[in-house]
Amino acid sequence: MIALTGSTGALGGLVVPMLLDLAPRLLVRNPERAPQLGLDVRPVSYDDATAATVALDGVDVLLMVSAGEAADRRDQHRTFIDSAARAGVRHVVYTSFAGASADATFTLGRDHHDAEAAIAESGMAFTFLRDNFYLDVLPLFADESGVIRGPAGSGRVAAVARADVADVAAAVLRDPAAHAGATYTLTGPEALSLADVATRAGTVLGRPLSFENETLDEAYAARRAGYPDAADWQLDAWVSTYTAIADGSCATVTSDVEALTGHPARTLEQALADGSP
Numbered sequence: 001m002i003a004l005t006g007s008t009g010a011l012g013g014l015v016v017p018m019l020l021d022l023a024p025r026l027l028v029r030n031p032e033r034a035p036q037l038g039l040d041v042r043p044v045s046y047d048d049a050t051a052a053t054v055a056l057d058g059v060d061v062l063l064m065v066s067a068g069e070a071a072d073r074r075d076q077h078r079t080f081i082d083s084a085a086r087a088g089v090r091h092v093v094y095t096s097f098a099g100a101s102a103d104a105t106f107t108l109g110r111d112h113h114d115a116e117a118a119i120a121e122s123g124m125a126f127t128f129l130r131d132n133f134y135l136d137v138l139p140l141f142a143d144e145s146g147v148i149r150g151p152a153g154s155g156r157v158a159a160v161a162r163a164d165v166a167d168v169a170a171a172v173l174r175d176p177a178a179h180a181g182a183t184y185t186l187t188g189p190e191a192l193s194l195a196d197v198a199t200r201a202g203t204v205l206g207r208p209l210s211f212e213n214e215t216l217d218e219a220y221a222a223r224r225a226g227y228p229d230a231a232d233w234q235l236d237a238w239v240s241t242y243t244a245i246a247d248g249s250c251a252t253v254t255s256d257v258e259a260l261t262g263h264p265a266r267t268l269e270q271a272l273a274d275g276s277p
């Protein structure tokens with residue numbers, strides 16, 4: 001029995017149709033928003049150990065899509081991972097982040113390191129899908145006037161199409177034993193500067209986009225002014241998205257997508273156009 005989380009979101013929503021023949025169970029926060037495909041749908045939120053224990057009963061293999069940004073995300077993840085281990089889940093496939101580590105420049109990469117550690121400590125088999133930033137999300141960083149602003153300088157990012165992450169997840173879930181203990185770093189086919197991303201995404205989207213560098217101080221000041229209620233951890237996450245590009249920590253291109261899916265990693269244009277490989 002396979003269970004999938006995140007099916008109401010972009011990534012998980014792409015995985016579900018690829019695994020319909022395996023009749024996966026869908027674990028969702030709101031069953032009304034689950035894909036209506038005749039599958040077994042169970043309500044669960046990562047921070048609800050009681051619901052998780054019920055929802056995970058009988059599950060062998062679990063796709064755990066990382067939770068949305070939250071101050072207590074590490075605790076949410078740990079509660080769910082602990083519930084999975086108690087419920088007898090044998091193998092967890094977790095969507096992590098490229099370069100996840102305790103001191104990752106991208107501060108949310110530290111949360112992913114914590115989740116990886118919790119899964120490894122749980123004794124369950126695991127496969128970590130360390131996704132780079134999503135290619136199809138980078139253009140959304142542009143403001144209304146089409147400018148992507150941040151302290152990325154001329155650094156490069158080997159961003160990956162979400163559709164490729166979904167293809168990899170489906171391939172791993174079809175044959176989990178073959179991927180037990182593996183950590184894959186999922187990237188696009190090239191490392192792009194944000195100036196490249198702006199120019200090329202603008203062409204596909206038919207909307208001129210550009211990149212303007214900011215200093216660290218300018219980046220924090222702009223975000224504090226735009227989001228006065230944002231907590232420090234959120235500001236750090238937003239700004240470090242760019243500094244992680246500036247310092248090259250997200251620039252390494254791997255061949256893992258092609259090795260796992262049999263097709264080349266999607267380009268920026270493919271990720272933004274029809275999504276086809």
Ligand SMILES: NC(=O)c1ccc[n+]([C@@H]2O[C@H](COP(=O)([O-])OP(=O)(O)OC[C@H]3O[C@@H](n4cnc5c(N)ncnc54)[C@H](OP(=O)(O)O)[C@@H]3O)[C@@H](O)[C@H]2O)c1
Pocket residue numbers: 005006007008009010011012028029030033044045046047065066067068069076095131132133134137162
């Ligand atoms: N690499 C990157 O560039 C990048 C960019 C954005 C996000 N991410 C990470 O990758 C994940 C998947 O991306 P996505 O594009 O599919 O995000 P998404 O569209 O926001 O979907 C997130 C999914 O996770 C579910 N979820 C979130 N928090 C949860 C919780 N506490 N308990 C149970 N379910 C929870 C959501 O359920 P609801 O529908 O109920 O909210 C949704 O189904 C994100 O959650 C985030 O951690 C990575």
